[in-house]
Amino acid sequence: RKEVEQDPGPFNVPEGATVAFNCTYSNSASQSFFWYRQDCRKEPKLLMSVYSSGNEDGRFTAQLNRASQYISLLIRDSKLSDSATYLCVVNKHSGYALNFGKGTSLLVTP
Amino acid sequence: NAGVTQTPKFQVLKTGQSMTLQCAQDMNHEYMSWYRQDPGMGLRLIHYSVGAGITDQGEVPNGYNVSRSTTEDFPLRLLSAAPSQTSVYFCASSYSGTNYEQYFGPGTRLTVT
Numbered sequence: 399r400k401e402v403e404q405d406p407g408p409f410n411v412p413e414g415a416t417v418a419f420n421c422t423y424s425n426s427a428s429q430s431f432f433w434y435r436q437d438c439r440k441e442p443k444l445l446m447s448v449y450s451s452g453n454e455d456g457r458f459t460a461q462l463n464r465a466s467q468y469i470s471l472l473i474r475d476s477k478l479s480d481s482a483t484y485l486c487v488v489n490k491h492s493g494y495a496l497n498f499g500k501g502t503s504l505l506v507t508p
Numbered sequence: 509n510a511g512v513t514q515t516p517k518f519q520v521l522k523t524g525q526s527m528t529l530q531c532a533q534d535m536n537h538e539y540m541s542w543y544r545q546d547p548g549m550g551l552r553l554i555h556y557s558v559g560a561g562i563t564d565q566g567e568v569p570n571g572y573n574v575s576r577s578t579t580e581d582f583p584l585r586l587l588s589a590a591p592s593q594t595s596v597y598f599c600a601s602s603y604s605g606t607n608y609e610q611y612f613g614p615g616t617r618l619t620v621t
Contacts, residue, residue, distance in 0.1 A: 402550075430606040441598055441612035442551070485550070489606045494539045494558070495566060496610065500550035 401425060404486050404499035412507055415476050419502045421469040421486030428497075430489040431462055433471050435482045436501065442485055445471075476506045510534055514599050514613035521589040521620045529584040529616050531599030537611075538604040540582040544568065544595040545615075551598065557582055558604065589620045 404421045411417045423431075431448035446453065448460040448469055459472040469486055486499035515530045533540065541556035543566075553566030557576040571593060573585040582601075586593060596617050602610040 432609075441614050443612070444609040447607065447609075494602060494604065494606055494608075494610075495541065495553050495556055498543075498551040500548065 401490075401497040402486055402488050402499040404502050406500060406502060408503040408505055410505045410507060411476055413476060413478060415506075416472065416474045417476060417504065418473075419471045419484055419486075419504075421471075421499055423467050423469065423486075423488045423497070425488065425490070425497075426464075426467060428488045428490070431460075431469055432487040432496075433458075433460060433469075434485040434487050434498075436485055437482050442498075445484070473504075476504075478506050478508065480504060481506045512599055512601055512611050512613035514597075514616050516616060517614065518617050519619070521586070521618065523590060523620060525589050527586050527589065529586070529597055529599075529618075531582045531584065531613060532580050533582075533599075533601040533611070534580065535601065535611070536579060537601035538579070539608075539610075540576065540599065540601045541566070541610070542572070542574065542582070542584045543598045543600065544593075545598060546595050554584065554597075586618075589618075591620045594618060594620045 433445040434442040435445045436442045448462045452461045457474045461470045483501040485501045512533045538559045542554040543551040545551045555574040557563045599613040600610040602608040
């Protein structure tokens with residue numbers, strides 16, 4: 399089983415739609431969870447950290463299910479500017495090194 | 509505050525040549541790392557450092573060397589370039605601690621012919 403698995407998509411949604419991405423991870427000892435965003439040919443940037451109780455940042459909601467080793471990202475009221483690749487990221491068992499999923503591609507259309 | 513800077517932005521090498529990719533950060537971050545990103549593979553960790561004088565291998569270290577003589581700089585050396593090292597290389601840094609955001613540089617696009 400890969401350490402972090404994501405549906406690669408692409409997800410094509412109209413503006414205003416709600417879209418959800420899922421991610422599973424294999425290391426039950428992982429402690430830190432993130433969603434990063436990567437625009438085409440650019441560096442990854444942190445979108446949000448994911449906390450055990452779930453957390454929200456504007457139109458973005460992240461959930462963590464430790465028992466199922468599952469992370470989700472919900473984007474409400476999608477904007478054209480949300481078009482990007484979304485990377486699920488989990489820290490490795492020890493230290494600060496990160497495991498990246500391959501990313502889920504989102505295209506928001508007018 | 510420039511954040512994480514990488515040079516060069518683009519590089520073409522011939523097989524067997526060596527070179528150093530530069531990475532610097534001005535945020536006084538203890539942790540620095542190098543990743544490579546290949547199509548369909550996601551980002552993979554090459555080497556990382558938790559402070560000056562301390563480095564360790566990631567999941568794909570073969571063919572690369574690193575050193576960390578200062579907090580600010582973390583160069584990545586390709587010893588003898590191979591076509592399999594054609595990739596986009598990202599340097600990242602963060603404060604120590606697993607919950608801190610990692611900041612990425614803009615990347616170096618390397619082609620080995």
